Amino acid sequence: MTxxxxxxxxxxxxxxxxxxxxxxLFLAIAVVQFSRGTAYSHTMYGGFMCLMVxxxxxxxxxxxxxxxxxxxDLFWVASISFVNWICNVLLPLYAxxxxxxxxxxxxxxxxxxxxISWMRHFASAGxxxxxxxxxxxxxxxxxxxxxxxx
Amino acid sequence: MVTPQLLxxxxxxxxxxxxxxxxxxxxxxxxxxxxxxxxISFVIGGGFTKWMFWAVVFVTxxxxxxxxxxxxxxxSLPGGGINSHWLASLQTDxxxxxxxxVVGRLATTLAAYFVLRAILDAxxxxxxxxxxxxxxxxxxxxxxxxxFATYNTGTQNATADVLDSLWTYLAGTIMPIAAGLAIMGAIxxxxxxxxxxxxxxxxxxxxxVSALWKLVLAMVA
Numbered sequence: 001m002t003x004x005x006x007x008x009x010x011x012x013x014x015x016x017x018x019x020x021x022x023x024x025l026f027l028a029i030a031v032v033q034f035s036r037g038t039a040y041s042h043t044m045y046g047g048f049m050c051l052m053v054x055x056x057x058x059x060x061x062x063x064x065x066x067x068x069x070x071x072x073d074l075f076w077v078a079s080i081s082f083v084n085w086i087c088n089v090l091l092p093l094y095a096x097x098x099x100x101x102x103x104x105x106x107x108x109x110x111x112x113x114x115x116i117s118w119m120r121h122f123a124s125a126g127x128x129x130x131x132x133x134x135x136x137x138x139x140x141x142x143x144x145x146x147x148x149x150x
Numbered sequence: 151m152v153t154p155q156l157l158x159x160x161x162x163x164x165x166x167x168x169x170x171x172x173x174x175x176x177x178x179x180x181x182x183x184x185x186x187x188x189x190i191s192f193v194i195g196g197g198f199t200k201w202m203f204w205a206v207v208f209v210t211x212x213x214x215x216x217x218x219x220x221x222x223x224x225x226s227l228p229g230g231g232i233n234s235h236w237l238a239s240l241q242t243d244x245x246x247x248x249x250x251x252v253v254g255r256l257a258t259t260l261a262a263y264f265v266l267r268a269i270l271d272a273x274x275x276x277x278x279x280x281x282x283x284x285x286x287x288x289x290x291x292x293x294x295x296x297x298f299a300t301y302n303t304g305t306q307n308a309t310a311d312v313l314d315s316l317w318t319y320l321a322g323t324i325m326p327i328a329a330g331l332a333i334m335g336a337i338x339x340x341x342x343x344x345x346x347x348x349x350x351x352x353x354x355x356x357x358x359v360s361a362l363w364k365l366v367l368a369m370v371a
Contacts, residue, residue, distance in 0.1 A: 001292070001293060002290045003286050003294060005290075006286030007324060007331075008327050011330040011334075015334060019337065042341060042343045045340060046341020046342070047341065049337040049341070050341070053333065060329065060353050060354060064357035064358045065357075069322075070361060072364045072368040073361075073365070074358045075354065075365065079351075
């Protein structure tokens, strides 16, 4: 019996057995929350993430193996990879989702479920896709401002 | 002057009792891990680190005595066994007591109690993970001792060598697994609408502990 095997098997059991089981529970809770008109998105996304825990761990391992183990910049590079993944991979997907949601809202399919304007969905999609540009714009303003007020 | 045989026997007994003392220190370290740091963390300078340090000192006791030779104080450790029957039997009894009772039975029972404590922690609104990790630490005491022994270089720096190797083992072997637990915690927090970004950052940090150490070294250079 070793502590190493204990924590390794605990992680495997929690990730491969318990979380996929909890995914069903979270999705069930999300459905109940949806039926009562309360916020359900966290529980729904949590349920899906429970099913993707192995993939998420592999993603984090990839982020933190962009440099050698003894490179002082490894944590910074890993953080930047994480931010890039969120902004360049997940947000465009989220934008597509928001466009679809806006379309359904415009068509009157979902407006009986949630009183959100279709405009908000389309604006969110635009912001998701424009995030890099907005960041560059902010950096441009700051760079311009370093000279001070003349 | 020839050292009296009784004195040699006492020295031999004390040296041979160092491994059982290391085992007892590891049991006490396991209990301290749950008591003071919550089980997933430990306090530097607290009970866990203190008992782990003493366990390492007991494992590396003989190499540590070499420092006295370098100070100019000759330390000639007596060779051979214990001649006094009474002292030999005392040493054997204490060793058997620690190996068979404290480590073989008591630590296992304590681990079982910590598993029960994990359930009660969850019932009280706490987290079961700290108690589970403590139980695993207590169950793995014999292997942890063997790990210490393999890291023992036998030089006068052996104590520091073992502590260095333990840090490397912790950073390179245990922490990447702990990163998986951190990601699971982040997912659970997302589902239950609690802050999750901190645990995502912790997962990245746990996967790059050695690099963070190099970063600190680079900062102070």
